[in-house]
Amino acid sequence: MNKTADVTVVGGGVIGCSIAYYLAKKGADVIVVEKNKGPSFGASGTNQGACPLQLFEPPVLELARQSLKLYKNLSEEIGYDIEYDNVGALVCSVDEKQYSDMKKHVEKKKKQGINVRLIEREELLKLEPTLGENVVVGVEEWESCGVNPFKVNYGFACAARRLGARFLFSTEVGKIEKDKDKVTSVATDKGKIITNFLVNAAGAWSPQIGKMLGLVIPVKPRRGQIIVTEPTPLNKRWRCISDADYLLTTAFDLKATEVSKDKRIKLGVAGVYLQESTGNWTIGSSRDFADYNTNVTMQTIRYIAKRAIKFIPKLKDVSCIRTFAGLRPFCYVDGLPILSKVDNPQNFVIATGHAGEGITLAPITGKLISELIVENKTSLPIDAFSFSRFKNAYLQNLG
Amino acid sequence: MERKLQERKVNNIVCRCEEVTEQEIRDAIRKFNLTTVDEVKRLTRAGMGLCQGRTCGSLMEKILSEEINKKVSELLPLKKRPPVRPIKIKLLAKKERESE
Numbered sequence: 001m002n003k004t005a006d007v008t009v010v011g012g013g014v015i016g017c018s019i020a021y022y023l024a025k026k027g028a029d030v031i032v033v034e035k036n037k038g039p040s041f042g043a044s045g046t047n048q049g050a051c052p053l054q055l056f057e058p059p060v061l062e063l064a065r066q067s068l069k070l071y072k073n074l075s076e077e078i079g080y081d082i083e084y085d086n087v088g089a090l091v092c093s094v095d096e097k098q099y100s101d102m103k104k105h106v107e108k109k110k111k112q113g114i115n116v117r118l119i120e121r122e123e124l125l126k127l128e129p130t131l132g133e134n135v136v137v138g139v140e141e142w143e144s145c146g147v148n149p150f151k152v153n154y155g156f157a158c159a160a161r162r163l164g165a166r167f168l169f170s171t172e173v174g175k176i177e178k179d180k181d182k183v184t185s186v187a188t189d190k191g192k193i194i195t196n197f198l199v200n201a202a203g204a205w206s207p208q209i210g211k212m213l214g215l216v217i218p219v220k221p222r223r224g225q226i227i228v229t230e231p232t233p234l235n236k237r238w239r240c241i242s243d244a245d246y247l248l249t250t251a252f253d254l255k256a257t258e259v260s261k262d263k264r265i266k267l268g269v270a271g272v273y274l275q276e277s278t279g280n281w282t283i284g285s286s287r288d289f290a291d292y293n294t295n296v297t298m299q300t301i302r303y304i305a306k307r308a309i310k311f312i313p314k315l316k317d318v319s320c321i322r323t324f325a326g327l328r329p330f331c332y333v334d335g336l337p338i339l340s341k342v343d344n345p346q347n348f349v350i351a352t353g354h355a356g357e358g359i360t361l362a363p364i365t366g367k368l369i370s371e372l373i374v375e376n377k378t379s380l381p382i383d384a385f386s387f388s389r390f391k392n393a394y395l396q397n398l399g
Numbered sequence: 400m401e402r403k404l405q406e407r408k409v410n411n412i413v414c415r416c417e418e419v420t421e422q423e424i425r426d427a428i429r430k431f432n433l434t435t436v437d438e439v440k441r442l443t444r445a446g447m448g449l450c451q452g453r454t455c456g457s458l459m460e461k462i463l464s465e466e467i468n469k470k471v472s473e474l475l476p477l478k479k480r481p482p483v484r485p486i487k488i489k490l491l492a493k494k495e496r497e498s499e
Contacts, residue, residue, distance in 0.1 A: 037475060038438045045441065150441040154431055169434070230449055230485060278444075283488075296481060305492035316492070319485035321449055 001191065005031040005166075007373060008186050008195040010173055010209050012036070013044035014149060014358055015351055016201035017156035018366025021078070024163035026374045031193055032157075032165060033186065035172040035205075039153045042203050043358055046294070046326025048226060048274045048282040049149040050240050051360035052089035054109050054116055054141045055247055059384035060336065060357065061112060063364045066380060070363035071145055074152070078159035083148035085239075085277055089141050092124070093244035094134040094310050101248055102137050109141070116141045128237045132313040146240055146274060149359045156366070176212045181344045183213070197373050199349045204292070204327040206352035213345060217338065218390055219353050221327035222268075224285040225296045227304055228322040229315065231279025241311060245270035254335065257287070269303040273312055281315065283308045285356070287328075296323045330355045333390055337361065339368060340387040349373060350387055413462070414455040416448020421462060428466045436460055436477045449485060452477050 007023055009016045012034030020030045036042070051071065056064040075081050093102055102118065109116040119138045124131055131138075161167060168190060175187040176198065185194045200209045200217070210217035249256045249265055260266050268287025275281050286300045301323055309316045331338060331353035338353040351369050354361050364380070371378045411421040427433060427442045436452075436459050439445060445459055446452030452459070456477045464471045 037435050038433065040438075040441060154442060158431065227488070227491070229488065301491055302493075305488050309488060309492055316487065316489035318488055319449075320482060320488055320491055321485050322451055322480050323482065324480050 002185075002194055003031060003166075003191065004194045005029050006195070007031075007197040007199060008033060008193050009199040009201055010186075011201035011203055011206070012039045012157065012167065012169065013042050013201065013203050014040070014153045014156065014362040015044075015203065015354060015365055016199070017153055017160060018362040019199055019201055019351060019369045020165045020366075021156045021160040021163070022366040022370035023373065024160045024165045026370055028370070028374060030160065030165040031195070032160070032167045033171050033173055033188055033193070034167065034169050037170050039157050040150050042205070043326045043328050044149055044153045044203075046226070046324050047149055047224070047356070047359055048272055048284050049147045049152075049359055050087075050089075050144075050272050050274045051147065052091070052144045052240060052242055052272065054089055054091060054114055054139065054144070055242065056357070058112070060361070062380060063337075064357070064360050065143075067361050067364035068143060068145060070367065071147060074155070074363060078155045080151065080155040080158060082151045082155050083277065085146040086142070087144065087146045087240040087274070088238060089144035089240045089242060090128075090138050090238040091242045091244055091247060092131070092138040092311060093136045094132070095244070096136055098244050098248060099137055102139060102244060105247065106139055109139070114141055115143065128235060130235055130312050130314055131241075132309075132311055134310050140238065144240065146276070147359065152359065152362060156362070173209060173212070176209075178213070178345055182347050183345045197347045197349060198345075199351060199369065199373075201351045203329040203352055203354075203358070206329060206350065210350070213348060215342065217350060217352065218333045219329045219331050219338070220289060221292055222330035222355065223288050223290045223293065223325050224328055224356060225300050225304065225323065225325040226282055226284040227301060227308070227320050228324070229281040229283065230319045230321050232275075232281065232314070232318055234277075234279060235275055239275040241273045243270040243272070243307065243311065246272065254332070264303045264307065267300050267303055269300060269307055271304060271307055271311070273308060281318070283315070287356070292327060294325045294327060296325045328355045328358070329353050337365070337385050338387055339365060339372075339382050339385040341372065342387045413458050414443075414445035414448060414452075416450050416454075417444040417446075419443050419445035424459065424462050425466060428463060433463070434467060435475045436463055437475070439463060440477065446477060
C-alpha cells in the first residue's frame with residue numbers, strides 16, 4: 001500500500017535525522033528513507049565528532065556558530081545524552097614558517113568575533129605537557145565542543161520518531177515521479193511514498209538522487225581515514241588539538257593539495273587529535289578521492305601516525321586498536337554545503353555537501369531546512385549555499 | 400534461585416574491555432529498535448575496547464538474535480577493521496621500505 005507524507009527525507013545520517021527532527025517538531029509528517037539497516041552507516045558514523053569553531057570561515061562560520069549554540073542544550077531538548085563535551089579547540093603548528101600565518105589567523109578570528117588567544121611555545125608546553133618539543137605556536141578557543149556523533153544521530157532519530165516521524169531502513173529509492181515541475185511520489189523497493197516535499201540528504205550518495213531528477217549535484221565522496229587508540233590518562237588542558245595545516249592547506253583548499261609536492265599534503269593528511277572523555281584518542285584525518293571505497297590505506301595511515309607523533313609524542317607508545325574510513329560529501333565546485341530548493345522540481349530540497357563538517361553543522365542544517373520547507377524563509381541567510389550558484393560554474397566549465 | 404539467576408543476567412558483563420552488561424545491551428536494542436551488532440556497539444561501547452569485539456562479538460550476536468528473533472547467521476556481522484591486533488602508533492608510523 002502507498003504511504004503518504006508531508007516530507008520525505010532521503011538519508012538517515014545525521015543531516016537527514018536532524019532535518020526529520022526539526023520538521024516533526026514543526027508538526028510535519030515525515031518519512032525518512034535510508035538504504036542501510038540503520039542510521040550512521042555513512043559519514044555520520046565514521047568521523048571524530050569534533051566541532052572546532054575557529055576552523056570555519058564565512059559564510060559557513062555563521063552556520064557553525066549557531067549550530068554550536070544548538071548543541072549546548074541539545075541533550076536536554078531531545079531527552080538523550082549526546083555526550084556534549086566542552087573540549088575547546090587548540091590549533092597548533094609545528095612549522096616555524098607558519099608563525100606569521102598563525103598570527104594573521106588570530107587577528108582574523110578576533111575580527112570575526114571568536115574569542116581566540118595566541119599562545120607561545122613555552123606556555124603551550126607548560127599548560128599541556130603532552131605536546132611535543134616541535135610545537136611552535138598555538139591558538140586556543142573555548143566555544144568549540146566534541147559530541148558523540150552516533151548519539152547525535154540516534155538521538156535525533158529517536159526524538160523525531162517520538163514526534164511521529166517514520167523511518168524506513170533497508171529501503172532504497174528507485175525512482176522519483178514528477179508531474180510538471182513537482183515531485184509527486186518516491187518509488188522505493190518497499191513501496192511508494194506520495195509526498196509534498198522531497199529532501200535529498202543522502203550525503204556522498206546525493207548525486208545519485210539528483211540524477212533521478214536530471215539534476216547534476218556537484219558532490220563527490222572524499223575519503224577520510226582515522227586511527228583510534230586505546231585510552232590514556234586525560235590531557236590536562238586541551239583534548240581537541242588541530243594541525244595548523246588543516247586550516248592553511250588541506251581541508252579547504254583543493255588546489256593547494258593537488259599541486260603540493262609533499263606526499264602527505266597530497267593525501268590531505270592534517271589532523272585533528274581528539275581525546276574522548278573515555279581517554280581514547282581518535283587521530284584524523286586524511287582527504288582523498290577514491291570513489292566509494294571505504295578501505296583504509298597503509299600509506300595514509302602511516303602519514304597520519306607519523307604526523308600525530310610530532311604533535312603528541314607520547315602517542316608513539318600508545319596502541320592503535322582500530323582504523324576506519326568514511327566518505328564525506330564534498331562539493332567539488334567550491335567546497336561549500338548545498339542547502340537549497342531548486343527551480344524545478346520546486347518541492348525538491350537539497351541538504352548535502354557538508355564535507356568534513358556534517359556533525360558540526362547538523363543541528364543548524366535541520367533547523368534551517370525545516371524553516372525553508374514549512375515557512376519558506378530561513379532565520380539565517382542561506383543564499384551562499386543555494387543550488388543556483390552552480391549555473392555559472394557550469395557555463396565556465398563548458399566554455 | 401530464579402531471582403539469583405535473574406540478577407546475574409542483569410549484571411552479566413558481556414564486554415570486558417568496556418565493562419558493558421547484558422542488560423545495557425538488551426535495553427539499547429529495545430530502546431532504539433537495533434537490528435545490527437554494529438549499532439549495538441555504537442550505542443553501548445560493547446566491542447569498542449582493546450579486543451574490538453573479538454571476545455564479546457559472538458555474545459552480542461547471540462543477545463541480538465534473541466531480542467529480534469532472528470538466527471545469528473541472518474545478522475549483518477560486526478564490521479572488521481584493521482589492525483588485527485593492537486599495534487603501537489610508532490610501528491604504524493615506521494617506513495615500510497627505505498625507498499619510500
